[in-house]
Amino acid sequence: MYLDFTNVLVFFIVGLVFVILNVSVLSRILRPSIPHEEKETTYECGEPAIGSSWIRFDIRFYTVALIFLIFDVEVAFLYPWAGVFKRSLDEIKEAKAMGLELTATQASIGSFLFFEMLIFVLILVVGFVYVWAKGDLQWIKTMTGQEDQQKN
Amino acid sequence: MGILITLLVAVAVAVALLQVVPLLVYGERKISAWIQDRDGPNRVHLTIKGVPIMPKGLMQPLADAIKLMFKEDMVPTKADRFLFMLAPVIAVVPNAAAFCVIPFGDNWVIASMGLDVNLQVSNANAGILVTLALSSLAVYALAFGGWAANSKFPLMGGLRATAQIISYEIALGLALISVLLTAGTLDLQEIVHQQAHNFTDWNMFKQPLAFFILLVAAFAENNRLPFDLPEAESELVGGYHTEYSGLKFSMFFMGEYLAMVSMSGVIVTLFMGGWSLPGIIDPGSLSFFHGPATVLCFVVKMAAVLFFYIWVRWTLPRFRYDQLMNIGWKKLIPLALLNIGVTALVLAS
Amino acid sequence: MADLKATGLTSKGKIPTEPFGDRAISFEPEPGLGEGRMILNFGPQHPATHGTLRLSLELEGEIIVSAKPDIGFLHTGFEKLGENRNYNQFITVTDRMNYMSAMSNNVGFALAVEELLEIEVPPRAQAIRLIMAELSRISDHILCVGLQGMDLGAFSVMLWSFIQREKLYDVFELTSGGRLTTSYTRVGGLAYDLPDGIIPRIKAFLAKVPEIIDEVEYMLSHNRIFIDRTQGIGVLTKENAISYGVTGPMARAAGVDHDLRRDRPYMGYQNYDFDVPVKTEGDAYARYEVRVQEMRESLKILDQALDNLPSGPVNCLGGKVRLPGKDEVYTKMESLIHHFILSMPGHGLETPKGEIYHATESPNGELGWFLVGDGTSIPYRARVRPPSFYNYSAIRTMIEGKPLADIVSVLGSLNVIAGELDR
DSSP states (O other): OOOHHHHHHHHHHHHHHHHHHIIIIIIISSOOOOOOOTTTTTOOOSOOSOOOOOOOOHHHHHHHHHHHEEEEEEEHHHHHHHHHHHHHHHHHHHHTTTTOOHHHHHTTTTHHHHHHHHHHHHHHHHHHHHHHHHHHTTOOOTTHHHHHHHHO | HHHHHHHHHHHHHHHHHHHHHHHHHHHHHHHHHHHTTTTOSOOOOOOEETTEEEEETTTHHHHHHHHTTSSSSOTTOOOOHHHHHHHHHHHHHHHHHHTTOOOOOOOEEEETTEEOOOSSSSOOOOOHHHHHHHHHHTHHHHHHHHHOOOHHHHHHHHHHHHHHHHHHHHHHHHHHHHHHHHOOOHHHHHHHHHHHOOGGGGGHHHHHHHHHHHHOOOHTTTTTTTSSSTTTTTTTTTTTTTTTOHHHHHHHHHHHHHHHHHHHHHHHHHHTTTOOBBBBTTTOOOOTTTTHHHHHHHHHHHHHHHHHHHHHHHHOOOOOOHHHHIIIIIHHHHHHHHHHHHHHHHOOO | HHHHHHHTTOSSOOOSSSHHHHHHHTTTTOTTSSSSSSEEESSSSSSTTSSSEEEEEEEEEEEEEEEEEETTTTOHHHHHHHTTTHHHHHHHHHHHTTTHHHHHHHHHHHHHHHHTTTTOOHHHHHHHHHHHHHHHHHHHHHHHHHHHHHHHHHHHHHHHHHHHHHHHHHHHHHHHHHHHOOEEEEEEEEEEEETHHHHHHHHHHHHHHHHHHHHHHHHHTTTHHHHHHHHSOOOHHHHHHHHHHHHHHHHHHHHHHOOHHHOOOOGGGSSSSOOOOOOOSSSSHHHHHHHHHHHHHHHHHHHHHHHHOSSSSOOOGGGGGSSSOHHHHOOOOHHHHHHHHSSSTTTTTOOEEEEEEEEEEEEEEEEEEEEEEESSSSSSSSEEOOOHHHHHHTTTHHTSSSBBBHHHHHHHHTTTOOHHHOO
């Protein structure tokens, strides 16, 4: 099984080497290089750029990144759940079909698994709803923000 | 012996992926030309001593590649040189590696040599997670590329790309979960086997909402119209790759198409029965032709998905940024959550 | 490298230290910049600025705090040329002023000069001019609608409409010999009569136009993304439209019910039956709709005009403004003298002293010509009121406070012709 992941890693590394060779070595051999100050300026529709572009950008990008982080973790936890959910249901069904005695927990495993995950998701949904209600998902609000928020 | 075969398969996949990109570019240009009543590329061809080897136009991607190789590669003086170099590298590799876990054919039994070839680079048991993880790595390419150039249009493109991709990744992940719920496994080969017996078993019919959400999110993940805001040539000129030239630019280009290929592989595997074709190509056959047939079937299905990508691109206009975020966060994610809930309820009852 | 040195360029060229010259002052970054605001040059080299425009934008995130339009990149000195060319020569300049609907400009200028000279052209010439003006309206609108789609990413629509415009240009080529720069009119008439067999050809083209309009509408009018990108975007209020002097489809989309063809008829527009589409929303979508409907109205006018095309001469021979035909020059003394007077340097048209303003409804709006005649064949002053200039000047009110992406939607709907804007 570990070998399987190693395959991916090897594939990844070989690809990395290929691309680096391409970009640095091959391109260095083939391409011409006639540097010129004007060529190396940044593009801004043919006008010299005013000021740096490394500015403090919108705080909402961070907000989105934060919500993403939370949700992505949630999604990552949902995967194993999704993997075992049906299987455990099937096992119970099989057991029932074979006429085995079931404990109370086993008999209600379906609803148990469902509500367990529901609670987990709901906690995160609360955060999601909070962000939504606060207007952080409303992208255009910098200038006309106050009005827009009231409208929505 | 086993390792050797795996290596051979890996090499074959790598070579195939590299060939797919120029073909896809050619296909895109021809299909868009067909949609727009044009001819498309119809000049560059290969003739050796008067004997035509390649028909007219088919050599266009090669000509483009050679042109890009010989282009001067400029780095803006104000740029962060290291990140500027790094971004195109990241753009290609994860997108190609994401294809590793996708089963592009059934076990190929070559009886005469006593071989049983697994047509999949890596049969990792949580394959789909690997794909997701790798494809989200690609966002670094856009973020770094956009930021490193120290130019305003790329910066905006990079920021847009980052926020867009991470937003739609959640929708994508959630849509996948409801499919995995019905499948009850994370093993991609097994998911294909489940769909192999009946057309109605295909997940695109069992989980139409998840299919739709995944399709939309896939377009956004791959920066294709109507979600190509990070590039948006009429607004941001080229977005994050505005400042790139030569081979570095072509790496971004390649990465984008590879991402499409990998994503269409995921779609085909999860929703459209993968390499199987109910009634015609059934799993488990021991015939020598079974392996190639499954691969062919997989490629045809992928081509259909890729055609859809191209078709949509040349038909629809693009969204505005806030509209895009609204769709992602306020429509797709709640819908996907709801879909999971309903699926789980139906399964549990 | 040796070659580079010979040309005086070194491998490390120098960037001018003061790139803007005087203009640098007006675009100096304001305090607080870099804290989250940045100045972005949108144009002149930008795919969304059809032609060369520049907008100096101050952005906060993606929101435009202020936009400073900067024009003059395509300044060609057309008006100054007018003071050095005689009236007929200036017609070739009018083509270049608006390359999207050259015929319309030709007609407008010829009409203005004729009003200065107080002559009237024969009915056939009038009808042909009207047909050409309406055809050029279709050629302008069909492409503008396509380009509006293209700016928003719907590339195919633009190419579909482009194909139809090329077919229309075939018609122009057959009539005038030029596709883009037609120079078809002359003071007192037309350069040539219509060629044989052109009427069926025009009709065949016109039969195709509704199809392509339907196709464009099918792709855009019912497209949710297109509607989201245009409805409520770039709103121009009726008051602003009037105070900025905005005319044409833009003004009509904003609720200004004004069309010179109907309100101040020229070229016999009063004899045709057509409607003037008016919308009240004033957004990019309304402009798109007005253009689409105007094309349908133009089709109506063209159908009537083509069916009732009068016969007769296309040049007015009284008033000694048009060159007489060669057969007359070779046979009649008076015509010979007339010919020489018109073509000899120092002679030519005799204009009365005085000034005139004549406006026509060009595809983009009111195209006015202010001509000052001083008795010679060369105008003392030839001033043009280009619709694009006034339409473009209103852009600030439409995009400030809006996200960057709206600029392309608005610019696409303005149909700015840079040649006309900068003159």
